[in-house]
Amino acid sequence: MDTHSEYLTKILLSRVYDVAHETPLEEAVNLSRRLGNRVLLKREDAQPVFSFKLRGAYNKMARLSPDELRRGVIAASAGNHAQGVALSARKLGCEAVIVMPMTTPAIKVDAVRRLGGQVVLYGESFSDAWRHTLDLIQQTGYVFIPPFDDPDVIAGQGTIGMEILRQHPDPIHAVFVPIGGGGLAAGIAAYIKNLRPDIRVIGVEPTDSDAMRVSIMAGHPVELARVGLFADGVAVKLVGNETFALCRDLLDDIITVDTDAICGAIKDIFEDTRVVAEPAGALALAGLRAYAAAGNIRDATLVAVVSGANMNFDRLSHVVDRAKIGADREAFLAVTIPEEVGSFRKLCAVIGNRNITELCTRFADPEKARVMVGIDIKSRDEIASVMEDLRKAGFQALDLTDNELAKIHLRHMVGGNAPHLTNERLIRFFFPERPGALMDFMDAMETPFNCTLFQYRYHGADYGRVLFGMEVPEEKQAAFETFLARVEKMGYPYIDESDNPAYKMFLGWHDA
Structure with missing residues (x-):
């Protein structure tokens, strides 16, 4: 079975628009002028939960049986998947328990609670929260909603790729996608590479949270001993088996960027949109800037997915300190x-x-x-x-x-x-x-x-x-x-x- 073609069908049949919006694909005019390229931002920060994660969560949960919905759902998340699950649960009328790392920004924890989710704080990273979630599933019988390593979740995220090609049918040199567990990158790459294999799909990771890059180099998923927490939305020690296989086969490259570059990208996004992206949300643009500079790319159309805007206010002072150097x-x-x-x-x-x-x-x-x-x-x-x-x-x-x-x-x-x-x-x-x-x-x-x-x-x-x-x-x-x-x-x-x-x-x- 050609799993890549199967994902094209799954994406086309995804049920995301009961709760998610088709988000704008907007030109970053100021940044385009500075870089000498046409830079387009896929504005997933415009979703009801200010993140793309709603797509995959709802696509998964909308396919649960009535009995599974009655049992309730549980998820492990650094914040954005949690909000997607909580909003989807409210829409579908079921109970939701969210296990979140203790390092999760308060803005994300509070948002989950406002949406009706029950929050359990545990561990320092997503991987710690995930292991605790497995223990709770054994104790309670809740249905687990994976954040990335699931075909329905991957397909839901892949609808972003579908929208990009529909919104911009003209030539695109490359699409840049942040990578945490790999669900977003896998879904977008599965759609774009099936229909437009000429478009490069490039993953972007922080230098201190590069689990997918290390895994692809090793030929199998590798668990990192530790991850950086500045870009908490992608602070994943171990990528999924399914996302690993898709990213290994479909991504053209993976770029790593440091904290300064991420802060610089947050500033760039703000100057063009007046939106303050979270660090993970600006990750793709940081990679785009690094790619354009390293390859001396000019007069090309480059797309970056702005994956979220759940920025904790307390981090802004650090971002401001580093943004100009990073840019x-x-x-x-x-x-x-x-x-x-x-x-x-x-x-x-x-x-x-x-x-x-x-x-x-x-x-x-x-x-x-x-x-x-x-x-x-x-x-x-x-x-x-x-x-x-x-x-x-x-x-x-x-x-x-x-x-x-x-x-x-x-x-x-x-x-x-x-x-x-x-x-x-x-x-x-x-x-x-x-x-x-x-x-x-x-x-x-x-x-x-x-x-x-x-x-x-x-x-x-x-x-x-x-x-x-x-x-x-x-x-x-x-x-x-x-x-x-x-x-x-x-x-x-x-x-x-x-x-x-x-x-x-x-x-x-x-x-x-």
Whole structure:
């Protein structure tokens, strides 16, 4: 039996539209212009549960017998399949129990409960929850609704491929699909490869949750010892046997991307749609961007499935921190400059009209100052130009754009006590945030006082905030007060934090 052809029939006969919508296939205009390709987004975030998972869950449950529905259903899920099962159960009038990893974002847990599902939290990953689900099935007799490794579930997800080809009958170079357990990729590939084998179907996994890639390389399903949890919707340690076979036979390639790339894709989706995709939901677009860059693909039509938008609000700060680097639109550098009056402003002048997103330094050495700098860039290639400009100006520079330690920890830890500074003044300044505002501030700060601390980070707020430390000998205190009055009149209000106890404890001079 040709199982690939059988799946074409299953997809065409799938029962998904009792609860699911045919979602839009929209062009990402801004991203298309930047990449030099036509990028189309398949908007599964527009489903009633903000995820594609509703399709497979309902297609499976709609085929249960009346007796099976009376017994109730149970599922293991990191969140989106859970919502699909819960909504399908409400539609079909049966009880639903959902076993979810304890790491599942609260937004998904709460959504399942609102839909009437009973939630059981267990384990750290989907695989842990799945094993506990098997134990509960033995105890209760509930009917198990698999999240991916089931022909009816796979066929339900495959209706996305059917919609893509119907909505865009013109040539498509490649369709990019996120992979967790593999049900979505298997279903879409089964449909597209039966009807349009010329279209490449490419799976995308996080670098720290690449169970399908590892399994295909090994020739059999391989269970990962651990998985990353940032993209929790695809945090699967072991793919299914059925999904493995279909992905092995039908996918043209599997691409892996890191957290920065996923965050960059979340930003790209937002800028074109005003939708905040969850990490797994932006995974396919991250893979699309990597594929286009690696293959120098131009003037092609590329489709990415935006698989979900159940983003936990608490994760947004991390996404914002990493998104610009992940989209190759921010560089992060460490620069060594002379510890002398004027060198700090010279550094800003060398950076020129490039927008500075972050600037941090702390006095530690009487001869050399080390500065962390974030800079807006148009592409990764621009970093080399910035580094050359700094070298020509006599500064030593180190590219930290790919340094995880620096990005996760050190950028928030630049500082420390300065025991040599017994006459430091610490001032917080404010200024209207706009392009060039930081450079204008630096020009206004022309002063004979040595800069001992500087911290600035662009946060997208209406006002920029700078923490500025200056060495002010006792005999120059009056002159310093005159300086503060002058810059305040120039439109830079300030707060003197020199007596702040937090400053004295963590940044200032104090008696041991």
